[in-house]
Amino acid sequence: MAKNTVTYYIIGGGVAGLFCAKIIKQKVKNAKVVLCEAKSYLGGRSYSYYDEGFKCNLDNGTHVIIGANKELKKFVSDDEWESDIRFWDVSTNEICSGYTKNISHLFKSACNTMYENIAPVIKKKILSLTFPWTRNKTKIYFSKQNLSQKIINNLASYPDEILYASKLNKIECQFGCPAQLILSNRQIELAPDDKVILALDNVAYAKLMGEPTLPCNSIINIFYHTSEPIYLPNGARVLGVLNGLSDWVFVNDNVLSVTISAANKQETSLPELARMVWQELDLLRGVNSAFVPPFRAFKHKYATIMQDEYTNSLRPDSALSGLPNVYVAGDWTMKNYPCCLETAYLSALRAVKATLK
Ligand SMILES: Cc1cc2nc3c(=O)[nH]c(=O)nc-3n(C[C@H](O)[C@H](O)[C@H](O)COP(=O)(O)OP(=O)(O)OC[C@H]3O[C@@H](n4cnc5c(N)ncnc54)[C@H](O)[C@@H]3O)c2cc1C
Structure with a gap:
């Protein structure tokens, strides 16, 4: 592995997660991208x-x-x-x-x-x-x-590694910092500089983070x-x-x-x-x-x-998750935007930019 390699773990192989992989590979030097997807196929809601x-x-x-x-x-x-x-x-x-x-x-x-x-x-x-x-x-x-097929097949070439049937069940923290990803079929130790992007649908995100789901x-x-x-x-x-x-x-x-x-x-x-x-x-x-x-x-x-006023008010304001080195992407994470493929892309762009700050 090249010196100073930073590993990005992207959780979720929908359009947002796949765009994260593409943007990282294009913008970040020495980045290794590992994508973990719960299902046995990519695409999420667009497959x-x-x-x-x-x-x-x-x-x-x-x-x-x-x-x-x-x-x-x-x-x-x-x-x-x-x-x-x-x-x-x-x-x-x-x-x-x-x-x-x-x-x-x-x-x-x-x-x-x-x-x-x-x-x-x-x-x-x-x-x-x-x-x-x-x-x-x-x-x-x-x-x-x-x-869907056209977009997903194209983007699937960007991650260095894709772990299928690898559902993230928990992010284990030590001293307030993410230390381990507990997946359904393996555990991954995180190095201090590793980044994690949660590119999940809202239901999966809420379950993982112990938050209420949005309507x-x-x-x-x-x-x-x-x-x-x-x-x-x-x-x-x-x-x-x-x-x-x-x-x-x-x-x-x-x-x-x-x-x-x-x-x-x-x-x-x-x-x-x-x-x-x-x-x-x-x-x-x-x-x-x-x-x-x-x-x-x-x-x-x-x-x-839902894209009503109440639900929109509960959507995140930024790509920060509240945990160090953990970021969020996904169509629902962009407050004030309609939930669609283009917004999933914009959320990926915002999440990758946040990892570089
Ligand atoms: C029927 C339908 C029609 C649509 N029509 C349009 C349209 O015409 N135009 C348009 O622009 N948009 C449309 N959309 C919306 C569009 O599909 C979504 O905005 C977009 O696919 C969202 O992508 P995402 O990556 O944010 O989320 P998702 O596609 O939901 O990706 C999340 C991924 O995370 C995975 N995952 C979940 N939990 C875990 C876990 N714990 N560990 C690991 N992986 C996990 C999921 O399996 C999934 O692959 C439509 C949606 C649907 C359902």
């Missing part, structure tokens, strides 16, 4: 898997980014599908455009929180990040190759697989859905997916909801479906924390 039944890769939930997501946009290339934001109004069966007119719909999805409950500071932050609302900033990107909101995703490619009117790949059961509809060859944000109050069973949504989509597609194609329906109970 892809091969669906045996559908015979294709699926994201755990359709992930999109917008043009204003400066860092994430580096992962999309020109030949990928992209779309200006357009909406399908179920009540009139008309396709319309209008970013400003439908801002409450966009904010609900961006914050996974009902528009009226979103903290005003977060609304203001989104407006400042997306202003001016040019085509470049509001364009929606989603990838044929699965966005969360769920997201429902339904993926339908048809024998023929699916087409939406005007060749659209993405449509916002107004006054309907779902919030967004996406098509990717033979897979049509819908997203329902802020879904805590949705009580219809997932199979029943999948049937109702498919029937509603008949109107858009101008068909009368005799049957519902095979589908996968997921409810992500802890998709993101």
Whole structure:
């Protein structure tokens, strides 16, 4: 090992943890990065898997980014599908455009929180990040190759070592300083200069640190697989859905997916909801479906924390954990920001910078 090597232990292999690895390897000389992930795969809330039944890769939930997501946009290339934001109004069966007119719909999805409950500071932050609302900033990107898969596979090359199925259960301290990481399958002694970045979701962080969890909101995703490619009117790949059961509809060859944000109050069973949504989509597609194609329906109970004023007030103000040499990252750690992939990146940048101070 090179002289003066500092080892960074990153706990959590989601987007924030993986970006930490990338930024450290690019910015810190003589740094060794060891990433510890509780699961047997990387990606956290943004992972892809091969669906045996559908015979294709699926994201755990359709992930999109917008043009204003400066860092994430580096992962999309020109030949990928992209779309200006357009909406399908179920009540009139008309396709319309209008970013400003439908801002409450966009904010609900961006914050996974009902528009009226979103903290005003977060609304203001989104407006400042997306202003001016040019085509470049509001364009929606989603990838044929699965966005999660694309991002995660790229970032996975940065850590020097990845310890899978290595859940951090405790940080053992001596004289107030972190001395040992107690993982589910090993223990790691920490040297005085070693750094630890906790890039965990809020539920895991709260459990580890003995703190209360923040209120969360769920997201429902339904993926339908048809024998023929699916087409939406005007060749659209993405449509916002107004006054309907779902919030967004996406098509990717033979897979049509819908997203329902802020879904805590949705009580219809997932199979029943999948049937109702498919029937509603008949109107858009101008068909009368005799049957519902095979589908996968997921409810992500802890998709993101709520982004209301109360919950936002409880989010951290900095990347400092309160323990020496231990820092925090993750989408929920950036007070006043919407919880999304770009924010996970920004939290990683902030955490790595804090380790260098
Ligand atoms: C269904 C769904 C749809 C979404 N859609 C979008 C979208 O379209 N656009 C967008 O920008 N964002 C979207 N998001 C949000 C986005 O996925 C998250 O903001 C982002 O993935 C958060 O990354 P993270 O690294 O902060 O957290 P996580 O992805 O939660 O990563 C935390 C990691 O820590 C690991 N871990 C937990 N406990 C331990 C432990 N004790 N020891 C070791 N490892 C541990 C976890 O397994 C996980 O890998 C969506 C989220 C969901 C759930």
